[in-house]
Amino acid sequence: xxxxxxxxxxxxxxxxxxxxxxxxxxxxxxxxxxxxxxxxxxxxxxxxxxxxxxxxxxxxxxxxxxxx
Numbered sequence: 001x002x003x004x005x006x007x008x009x010x011x012x013x014x015x016x017x018x019x020x021x022x023x024x025x026x027x028x029x030x031x032x033x034x035x036x037x038x039x040x041x042x043x044x045x046x047x048x049x050x051x052x053x054x055x056x057x058x059x060x061x062x063x064x065x066x067x068x
Contacts (some may be wrong), residue, residue: 005038014038 007014008027017025045060 006035007038008032009034009036 003016003018005014006017006025006027008030010032011027011030013027013029015028019025024033026033027035045046
């Protein structure tokens with residue numbers, strides 16, 4: 001059962017939720033069901049091993065439509 005990151009499209013709350021099967025996710029702040037799944041940010045070691053490179057996603061810059 002994976003944990004996903006979500007953003008509420010109503011109140012812009014960012015939260016994590018343990019998702020089981022096809023359960024409907026609700027915002028813990030306002031109870032809205034219109035939420036968008038976000039990509040998690042993670043770190044990984046680059047090919048040269050010199051320094052870590054960071055990858056990820058999320059909604060920085062408003063790409064998810066939440067207005068941030």
